[in-house]
Amino acid sequence: xxxxxxxxxxxxxxxxxxxxxxxxxxxxxxxxxxxxxxxxxxxxxxxxxxxxxxxxxxxxxxxxxxxxxxxxxxxxxxxxxxxxxxxxxxxxxxxxxxxxxxxxxxxxxxxxxxxxxxxxxxxxxxxxxxxxxxxxxxxxxxxxxxxxxxxxxxxxxxxxxxxxxxxxxxxxxxxxxxxxxxxxxxxxxxxxxxxxxxxxxxxxxxxxxxxxxxxxxxxxxxxxxxxxxxxxxxxxxxxxxxxxxxxxxxxxxxxxxxxxxxxxxxxxxxxxxxxxxxxxxxxxxxxxxxxxxxxxxxxxxxxxxxxxxxxxxxxxxxxxxxxxxxxxxxxxxxxxxxxxxxxxxxxxxxxxxxxx
Amino acid sequence: xxxxxxxxxxxxxxxxxxxxxxxxxxxxxxxxxxxxxxxxxxxxxxxxxxxxxxxxxxxxxxxxxxxxxxxxxxxxxxxxxxxxxxxxxxxxxxxxxxxxxxxxxxxxxxxxxxxxxxxxxxxxxxxxxxxxxxxxxxxxxxxxxxxxxxxxxxxxxxxxxxxxxxxxxxxxxxxxxxxxxxxxxxxxxxxxxxxxxxxxxxxxxxxxxxxxxxxxxxxxxxxxxxxxxxxxxxxxxxxxxxxxxxxxxxxxxxxxxxxxxxxxxxxxxxxxxxxxxxxxxxxxxxxxxxxxxxxxx
Numbered sequence: 001x002x003x004x005x006x007x008x009x010x011x012x013x014x015x016x017x018x019x020x021x022x023x024x025x026x027x028x029x030x031x032x033x034x035x036x037x038x039x040x041x042x043x044x045x046x047x048x049x050x051x052x053x054x055x056x057x058x059x060x061x062x063x064x065x066x067x068x069x070x071x072x073x074x075x076x077x078x079x080x081x082x083x084x085x086x087x088x089x090x091x092x093x094x095x096x097x098x099x100x101x102x103x104x105x106x107x108x109x110x111x112x113x114x115x116x117x118x119x120x121x122x123x124x125x126x127x128x129x130x131x132x133x134x135x136x137x138x139x140x141x142x143x144x145x146x147x148x149x150x151x152x153x154x155x156x157x158x159x160x161x162x163x164x165x166x167x168x169x170x171x172x173x174x175x176x177x178x179x180x181x182x183x184x185x186x187x188x189x190x191x192x193x194x195x196x197x198x199x200x201x202x203x204x205x206x207x208x209x210x211x212x213x214x215x216x217x218x219x220x221x222x223x224x225x226x227x228x229x230x231x232x233x234x235x236x237x238x239x240x241x242x243x244x245x246x247x248x249x250x251x252x253x254x255x256x257x258x259x260x261x262x263x264x265x266x267x268x269x270x271x272x273x274x275x276x277x278x279x280x281x282x283x284x285x286x287x288x289x290x291x292x293x294x295x296x297x298x299x300x301x302x303x304x305x306x307x308x309x310x311x312x313x314x315x316x317x318x319x320x321x322x323x324x325x326x327x328x329x330x331x332x333x334x335x336x337x338x339x340x341x342x343x344x345x346x347x348x349x350x351x352x353x354x355x356x
Numbered sequence: 357x358x359x360x361x362x363x364x365x366x367x368x369x370x371x372x373x374x375x376x377x378x379x380x381x382x383x384x385x386x387x388x389x390x391x392x393x394x395x396x397x398x399x400x401x402x403x404x405x406x407x408x409x410x411x412x413x414x415x416x417x418x419x420x421x422x423x424x425x426x427x428x429x430x431x432x433x434x435x436x437x438x439x440x441x442x443x444x445x446x447x448x449x450x451x452x453x454x455x456x457x458x459x460x461x462x463x464x465x466x467x468x469x470x471x472x473x474x475x476x477x478x479x480x481x482x483x484x485x486x487x488x489x490x491x492x493x494x495x496x497x498x499x500x501x502x503x504x505x506x507x508x509x510x511x512x513x514x515x516x517x518x519x520x521x522x523x524x525x526x527x528x529x530x531x532x533x534x535x536x537x538x539x540x541x542x543x544x545x546x547x548x549x550x551x552x553x554x555x556x557x558x559x560x561x562x563x564x565x566x567x568x569x570x571x572x573x574x575x576x577x578x579x580x581x582x583x584x585x586x587x588x589x590x591x592x593x594x595x596x597x598x599x600x601x602x603x604x605x606x607x608x609x610x611x612x613x614x615x616x617x618x619x620x621x622x623x624x625x626x627x628x629x630x631x632x633x634x635x636x637x638x639x640x641x642x643x644x645x646x647x648x649x650x651x652x653x
């Protein structure tokens with residue numbers, strides 16, 4: 001097990017000229033030993049590129065990869081002693097489940113009795129003990145993916161286990177189970193796990209630290225809570241949460257904050273100029289019209305999502321969404337209401353970056 | 357759920373009539389003529405006698421036929437033993453992408469474009485001891501090589517010619533099989549620390565099974581029916597060393613005009629090929645089945 005330090009950039013083109021030519025813009029980050037990380041971002045944001053650079057399947061065009069301070073930029077996956085699980089199940093058709101699981105150990109000449117013990121342990125964890133002697137090729141897609149996961153976890157001494165959207169092919173109810181399993185395995189085996197996904201629920205439930213990426217750039221690395229409470233970038237606010245964060249353009253002049261021409265009093269110091277307010281739907285409160293510090297709004301839509309009510313309002317030409325408890329009395333469509341946009345949870349953005 | 361019973365509509369038979377006519381003229385009628393010949397002794401166009409299964413019995417006891425059949429089996433076996441592994445090896449060493457891949461494909465496929473009789477002629481000249489590149493070189497190395505005089509040399513030359521002509525087909529098929537393997541398999545193998553041999557044994561070979569099955573069947577059938585190339589190169593000689601089944605058949609039917617025995621033999625020949633293909637196909641299917649025991653995806 002080891003700590004992984006990245007200080008690199010990657011471009012698939014030979015002579016990158018502008019930002020758009022890079023799959024990964026210059027970045028610097030560290031993955032601590034034994035942590036559970038998630039790389040989260042939309043498709044094409046560079047997360048798989050980053051994963052392949054860490055595993056050694058790809059050599060970065062610029063910069064270096066260090067394992068425990070040792071330069072491993074050009075080392076093979078074998079030398080890095082890394083395990084990786086791919087998006088689609090990869091199994092060896094001619095082998096049984098047990099032989100599949102044993103394959104990485106056998107290739108490394110681990111003694112037979114150790115292999116057997118370890119394969120038994122992993123199969124137990126994945127609840128595949130009864131299938132060990134079956135041909136792997138005959139199993140269903142999610143069983144196959146479980147074998148792939150097992151092969152990733154079977155080596156006890158790996159530097160890290162990398163997952164590249166491993167649950168894409170799995171049924172939703174099994175997804176839950178497997179994710180819990182992975183979390184449990186993380187606690188039991190104390191492996192460094194790095195998990196790539198575009199599904200925020202997956203990332204937030206799995207990882208201690210989530211790395212949010214967009215367009216080849218890491219925009220924030222933090223705990224799920226930090227990503228929710230204090231998104232460092234409007235993209236994070238928008239991408240995390242369901243629905244995402246509300247953004248409201250505002251203006252600061254001579255220390256006074258105004259939204260749509262209406263003055264509000266902020267609870268912190270703000271620099272002058274055009275800014276954006278970021279309010280999570282969870283923290284947007286509906287108050288009677290005319291309440292102090294509330295913006296007048298018109299209710300456009302009320303949706304019952306089951307576990308909460310979603311109220312969509314128009315405020316000064318912007319659309320804001322608020323989440324209410326399911327037992328709250330919802331306003332009617334067309335009602336005039338007040339919206340409390342300022343509070344301790346409100347975030348302030350300038351040029352899309354968090355500033356207060 | 358209700359089971360709907362469709363009304364019986366016999367008009368549908370008319371729709372398969374065109375296909376039936378095509379198949380009748382292309383396969384059934386010619387085959388039946390052969391069957392017709394095989395049970396008659398045709399003395400002259402006007403005089404023919406029904407002889408029942410006599411020709412079949414006679415052909416089955418024919419020593420020359422046994423020799424030709426044995427020769428044929430050895431030859432087809434050797435063709436498969438050499439061409440399949442060689443084709444796989446060739447496919448594995450071909451570049452995967454880029455202009456080099458295209459160039460290699462074209463060069464490898466060249467021999468497939470040459471007509472059979474030209475191939476025979478090429479090798480006839482190639483093997484000549486006085487002016488042929490191979491023949492003369494072997495002579496100079498002190499090997500008394502002669503495909504017209506030495507039975508073994510003739511047999512090996514025909515084999516070599518077939519390998520030269522048809523291994524590219526196996527290589528192209530294997531290459532197509534290799535290219536269809538997703539990169540993730542190779543990545544996973546690298547992560548799992550698999551050796552080159554393990555990658556071949558556990559990924560490439562199983563994934564090529566389907567195309568290799570086609571390659572084995574094609575090469576078996578083609579080599580079992582080989583005619584033109586040995587005919588041009590050696591004419592079946594020296595002696596009967598390179599007389600394979602189809603050449604034996606031609607000698608009977610065209611050379612001696614023994615239509616009855618030739619027809620009986622044709623049918624036996626046809627059944628042999630059918631039997632071999634059936635056995636080979638089932639064997640390879642079985643091989644796949646055990647690998648996919650209880651498979652349902």
